[in-house]
Amino acid sequence: MKLRLRLSLPSEERSVPLVRKVMRHALDVMGVAPGCVDDIELALSEACTNVLDHAGAHDHYEVVAGVDGAFCVVEIFDAGGGFVPPAPADQGVLIDPNAEQGRGLQLMRALVDKLDFRVCTERGAVVRLQKSLVYAR
Numbered sequence: 783m784k785l786r787l788r789l790s791l792p793s794e795e796r797s798v799p800l801v802r803k804v805m806r807h808a809l810d811v812m813g814v815a816p817g818c819v820d821d822i823e824l825a826l827s828e829a830c831t832n833v834l835d836h837a838g839a840h841d842h843y844e845v846v847a848g849v850d851g852a853f854c855v856v857e858i859f860d861a862g863g864g865f866v867p868p869a870p871a872d873q874g875v876l877i878d879p880n881a882e883q884g885r886g887l888q889l890m891r892a893l894v895d896k897l898d899f900r901v902c903t904e905r906g907a908v909v910r911l912q913k914s915l916v917y918a919r
Contacts, residue, residue, distance in 0.1 A: 783812055785849040791830075793840050798830045801845050805856070812849060815916040822913050825893040826856055828886040829909045833860045854913045861906040 785808060791797035802823050809819045826845070833843050840861040847856045891897050896912040 783849070784851070785812065785847070787845070787847040789845045790842055791845065792842055793834060795834065797843075798827055798834070801830055802827050805847060808847075809849070809854070813917050814854075815918040818913065818916045821893040822854055822856070822911070825890045825897075825911050825913070826858075828890050829856075829858045829911060832886060832909070833858055849915070852915055854911075854915055856911045858909045858911075859902075859906060 787804065787808060789801055789804065791801060805826055806819055806823050809822065810816075830843070830845070843858065843860040845856065845858050847854065887897075890911065894911045894913045896910070898908075898910040900908050900910070902908055
């Protein structure tokens with residue numbers, strides 16, 4: 783089964799549980815294993831929260847999610863200028879566990895197979911999460 787979701791969300795805190803629940807429900811209905819759904823849901827929450835915290839004053843952001851049988855790809859678009867993320871922990875850079883910021887990136891990297899950041903001139907900053915799917919059935 784293939785799925786494509788596109789959500790335009792207000793840049794408000796209440797949008798994060800909304801997008802999380804929409805994604806969870808869609809993956810549950812498709813038969814994705816609960817642990818896999820949990821990983822995608824948490825990584826998506828972290829990415830959306832980062833948009834709200836760091837993308838600047840914009841009235842909305844967009845989440846585009848696609849499932850193509852074996853993979854789930856979620857892209858979060860905002861009108862911010864993007865940023866250069868720190869190196870992954872496997873490259874020798876660890877975030878201080880007492881730090882107030884930065885742990886979300888490590889968490890996202892641990893939960894998904896691929897995490898990419900880029901800037902698209904026509905759409906702003908993009909966070910891309912990719913996860914191999916495990917099915918319960």
